[in-house]
Amino acid sequence: MLEKDIEKVLISKEEIQARCEELGKELTETYRDKNPLVVGVLKGAVPFMADIVRSIDTYLELDFMDVSSYGNATVSSGEVKIVKDLDTNVEGRDLLIVEDIIDSGRTLAYLVDLFKYRKANSVKIVTLLDKREGRVVDIEADYVGFNVPNEFVVGYGLDYAEAYRNLPYVGVLKPSVYQSN
Ligand code: PRP
């Protein structure tokens, strides 16, 4: 039913699954014996968070954070506010932030600074998608699933007006979907 709105599939369910397993192996080595705190950024990171942590074979803990940008979408002030904070004290902890996508980099730059200020021992980033052309702030992920072009992508956590997060793949919407709104 949702598929009728999709112009093309960019990254299939099978490709995502295979990449999660590869990344999981690397992350298992990185975090062995460190009991990392894995931080999912609501809401987009939820599907990737669920898959990536199940491919990491060592002790870890989960927490979630929800942040949002001030202002409207067209003129972003670049400021970020906390909607839901972590439940966990991060001082001395090794943190792995899980994101669905890095675009301007503002969300992650804010979170990395915040966790360093709170004295985390280390802060790394794993993102399913990296839209490098969108970057405004100088920040790079430590682990990237896939690079994506500067197109509006949905699915596997990524929304358009809060819809399509539950698609099992990443795709591009048909222009008619935007035009009808
Ligand atoms: C999206 C996405 C990332 C962020 C990336 O989240 O999930 O968190 O934007 O953009 P940036 O690099 O330009 O900061 P959004 O704020 O739309 O919230 P959502 O995850 O609830 O959709």
Ligand code: MN
């Ligand atoms: Mn998000």
Ligand code: MG
């Ligand atoms: Mg969004």
